[in-house]
Amino acid sequence: xxxxxxxxxxxxxxxxxxxxxxxxxxxxxxxxxxxxxxxxxxxxxxxxxxxxxxxxxxxxxxxxxxxxxxxxxxxxxxxxxxxxxxxxxxxxxxxxxxxxxxxxxxxxxxxxxxxxxxxxxxxxxxxxxxxxxxxxxxxxxxxxxxxxxxxxxxxxxxxxxxxxxxxxxxxxxxxxxxxxxxxxxxxxxxxxxxxxxxxxxxxxxxxxxxxxxxxxxxxxxxxxxxxxxxxxxxxxxxxxxxxxxxxxxxxxxxxxxxxxxxxxxxxxxxxxxxxxxxxxxxxxxxxxxxxx
Amino acid sequence: xxxxxxxxxxxxxxxxxxxxxxxxxxxxxxxxxxxxxxxxxxxxxxxxxxxxxxxxxxxxxxxxxxxxxxxxxxxxxxxxxxxxxxxxxxxxxxxxxxxxxxxxxxxxxxxxxxxxxxxxxxxxxxxxxxxxxxxxxxxxxxxxxxxxxxxxxxxxxxxxxxxxxxxxxxxxxxxxxxxxxxxxxxxxxxxxxxxxxxxxxxxxxxxxxxxxxxxxxxxxxxxxxxxxxxxxxxxxxxxxxxxxxxxxxxxxxxxxxxxxxxxxxxxxxxxxxxxxxxxxxxxxxxxxxxxx
Numbered sequence: 001x002x003x004x005x006x007x008x009x010x011x012x013x014x015x016x017x018x019x020x021x022x023x024x025x026x027x028x029x030x031x032x033x034x035x036x037x038x039x040x041x042x043x044x045x046x047x048x049x050x051x052x053x054x055x056x057x058x059x060x061x062x063x064x065x066x067x068x069x070x071x072x073x074x075x076x077x078x079x080x081x082x083x084x085x086x087x088x089x090x091x092x093x094x095x096x097x098x099x100x101x102x103x104x105x106x107x108x109x110x111x112x113x114x115x116x117x118x119x120x121x122x123x124x125x126x127x128x129x130x131x132x133x134x135x136x137x138x139x140x141x142x143x144x145x146x147x148x149x150x151x152x153x154x155x156x157x158x159x160x161x162x163x164x165x166x167x168x169x170x171x172x173x174x175x176x177x178x179x180x181x182x183x184x185x186x187x188x189x190x191x192x193x194x195x196x197x198x199x200x201x202x203x204x205x206x207x208x209x210x211x212x213x214x215x216x217x218x219x220x221x222x223x224x225x226x227x228x229x230x231x232x233x234x235x236x237x238x239x240x241x242x243x244x245x246x247x248x249x250x251x252x253x254x255x256x257x258x259x260x261x262x263x264x265x266x267x268x269x270x271x272x273x274x275x276x277x278x279x280x281x282x283x284x285x286x287x288x289x290x291x292x
Numbered sequence: 293x294x295x296x297x298x299x300x301x302x303x304x305x306x307x308x309x310x311x312x313x314x315x316x317x318x319x320x321x322x323x324x325x326x327x328x329x330x331x332x333x334x335x336x337x338x339x340x341x342x343x344x345x346x347x348x349x350x351x352x353x354x355x356x357x358x359x360x361x362x363x364x365x366x367x368x369x370x371x372x373x374x375x376x377x378x379x380x381x382x383x384x385x386x387x388x389x390x391x392x393x394x395x396x397x398x399x400x401x402x403x404x405x406x407x408x409x410x411x412x413x414x415x416x417x418x419x420x421x422x423x424x425x426x427x428x429x430x431x432x433x434x435x436x437x438x439x440x441x442x443x444x445x446x447x448x449x450x451x452x453x454x455x456x457x458x459x460x461x462x463x464x465x466x467x468x469x470x471x472x473x474x475x476x477x478x479x480x481x482x483x484x485x486x487x488x489x490x491x492x493x494x495x496x497x498x499x500x501x502x503x504x505x506x507x508x509x510x511x512x513x514x515x516x517x518x519x520x521x522x523x524x525x526x527x528x529x530x531x532x533x534x535x536x537x538x539x540x541x542x543x544x545x546x547x548x549x550x551x552x553x554x555x556x557x558x559x560x561x562x563x564x565x566x567x568x569x570x571x572x573x574x575x576x577x578x579x580x581x582x583x584x
Contacts, residue, residue: 122505142504171504178505184496185506189513191549192484194568198545199538201571204476211575212434212463213414213470214477217519220512221481225572227509229565236553236561247550249495253487254546258539261483261528269528273521276486279493280517283503 001090001154003028003161006065010050011057011079013040015128015137016096016121017070022049022135023166034060043130058086066158068119069095073103073234080106089113092155094162096121098182098231099239100146100175107148115155118146118175120182121168128228139167146175183242187235188250191243193225293382293446295320295453298357302342303349303371305332307420307429308388308413309362314341314427315458326352335422350378358450360411361387365395365526372398381405384447386454388413390474390523391531392438392467399440407447410438410467412474413460420520431459438467475534479527480542483535485517 006028010017013035021031021044033050034057035041041053054060061067067087069076076095080103087093092115097103100118107116123141125132143163147156156172163170173181200218204210236243260269298320302309305327313323313336325342326349327333333345346352353359359379361368368387372395379385384407389395392410399408415433417424435455439448448464455462465473492510496502528535552561 123508144505169504171501173501173505177499177501181496181499181502181505184492185502185510188491189488189509191553192488192546193513193572194565195542195545195549196481196484197568197572197575198548199480199542200476200575201568202545203538203541204473205571207469207473209463209465209469210473210477212461213436213465213473214575216415217481217516218477219576220515221485222572222575223512224509225568226576227569229562229569232565233558233561237556237558240553240556243553244550246491246495247546247553250487250491251543251546251550253490253494254484254539254543256490257483257487258536258543261532261535261539264529264532266525266529269525270521273486273524276489276493276517277519277521279497280485280489280514283489283492283506283514284511284518 001065001158003158003165005029006158007032007063008066008068008162009034009060009064010068010070011060011083012070012075013044013053013130014070015125015130015133017068018044018049018130018133019135019137020068020070020096020166022047022133023138024162025049025051025135027165032060032064040130047133049133049135057083061086063088064091066092066094066162069093069097072231073097073099073238075234076103077106077238080110084110084114087114090115092117092158094119094159098186098235099179100144101179102238104146104148104175108150115151116148117151117155117159118148119159119163120144120146120178121163122186126223126226128231136167138163141168142171143168144171144173144178146173146178179239179242183239183246187239187243188246190224190227190232191247192250193222196222197225293357293450295450295457297321298450299324299355300358300360300454301326301353301356302360302362303352303375304362304367305336305345305422306362307417307422307425309360310336310341310422310425311427311429312360312362312388312458314339314425315430316454317341317343317427319457324352324356332422339425341425341427349375353378355380356383358384358386358454361385361389364523365389365391365530367526368395369398369530372402376402376406379406382407384409384450386411386451390478390527391471392436393471394530396438396440396467400442407444408440409443409447409451410440411451411455412436412438412470413455414478418515418518420523428459430455433460434463435460436463436465436470438465438470471531471534475531475538479531479535480538482516482519482524483539484542485514488514489517
């Protein structure tokens with residue numbers, strides 16, 4: 001089965017699902033949207049994201065070659081066993097959940113006629129919902145794929161083609177390794193941003209001048225605090241150990257930074273902060289810096 | 293003296309000084325650039341930021357109606373007493389330093405023929421130097437003005453006109469109040485970003501896949517860690533008490549967030565993280581969110 005001949009059914013027409021649908025349109029035989037609310041299907045049809053849509057999950061997946069669960073992590077965990085019996089033999093069952101350990105464990109329990117594949121596209125927006133969906137959302141982003149031992153090479157190739165079809169770069173990663181990495185590079189920044197907003201709210205916000213002096217720095221650093229709460233709670237609850245470990249390391253690093261300011265040793269500050277600046281610049285080569 | 297008839301001399305042709313000069317060009321009688329390096333003057337002239345330039349400070353300020361010190365905070369502290377004897381009577385002497393307490397104390401010691409006015413424009417870039425200067429840099433930003441008791445209404449009006457001349461919104465703020473506010477909304481975010489980069493560097497960076505999975509969230513949250521180190525050290529050393537106080541509050545708020553993840557109480561998480569999200573959204577009304 002290649003992508004061009006496949007029927008892809010996407011379950012969940014939020015930001016991620018609807019954007020994926022829109023990006024896949026024309027790249028496969030048929031894009032079907034399945035959602036609980038009829039209104040979401042209407043919008044997806046009106047905006048040309050899907051070929052057809054349904055609020056009947058069983059109907060939506062019955063003839064699918066690929067099914068993608070585009071719902072929050074704990075909804076995915078509930079949906080996996082429910083949906084299994086509805087799928088035709090050989091169907092590729094993917095998800096877009098931000099944490100992979102528990103989903104992989106659940107996928108391992110699926111009946112043998114299903115080909116499971118964990119997926120996690122590293123993109124998103126601060127706002128959620130189909131209203132802000134964009135078929136170009138996945139372009140240029142890394143799309144993590146976490147195959148299970150039982151996942152066939154053919155199924156993996158189809159998942160890869162799907163990621164590439166929406167302009168993303170597939171990256172094969174084991175579930176544990178992905179959960180460890182995203183705890184630090186994705187979930188930790190969210191919590192730091194939350195603590196920053198809470199700090200400002202507890203102190204400077206009392207001064208009416210506070211928001212007039214907010215520079216672009218606070219804006220960037222606090223941006224993630226505006227993320228969708230339901231999605232983030234799902235992530236934090238299903239990647240708790242790794243997130244707590246990342247927070248622990250962060251606390252130690254923050255203490256180092258505090259000691260640096262307390263000591264006020266200029267040479268030491270120049271050395272440490274200079275090295276950090278260099279590291280940050282290496283993370284994002286100059287060619288990419290304009291879009292920050 | 294109104295701005296249109298004034299000679300404005302800007303000392304320091306880095307990002308902030310050269311951008312201010314470019315923004316003022318044509319809005320006053322003459323913009324003079326003073327810098328240590330002849331090369332900076334050449335670039336400023338070539339890019340049309342100044343009417344004329346000099347590497348001789350005394351010559352540059354001799355006939356000035358306004359002098360703006362656009363150097364790092366501790367350079368300003370050194371320059372204030374040096375420059376005082378060179379200025380004509382009634383000259384407005386401003387600065388663009390990011391911390392105001394120590395500068396205000398130094399300004400209070402200036403000879404009586406000078407009109408001192410602290411200034412702090414809430415804008416900047418991650419990169420420094422005249423190469424990235426932009427006459428539009430100040431447009432729409434808040435420009436804090438901290439007059440001393442001895443500052444005349446006329447001098448303050450001229451400072452206000454200068455800020456408005458480059459498209460900024462003047463905001464009168466006492467030095468202590470500005471230092472308290474910016475410690476939380478500007479200096480703290482820099483240090484959090486540094487600790488985040490250090491955390492990633494100490495853990496996930498060991499994995500070659502780490503930078504492939506970095507999403508836009510890490511990019512925003514860590515952005516300030518790329519700030520100019522000399523400027524930031526000056527800021528941290530001259531606003532140390534307020535920065536340490538802000539760090540202390542932040543540590544408490546971070547502990548609250550950690551406890552929230554540890555406890556894993558979904559309702560409590562929804563309440564706390566939801567309130568933080570609401571606060572963040574109120575800080576930046578929807579109309580502004582597109583540019584993040």
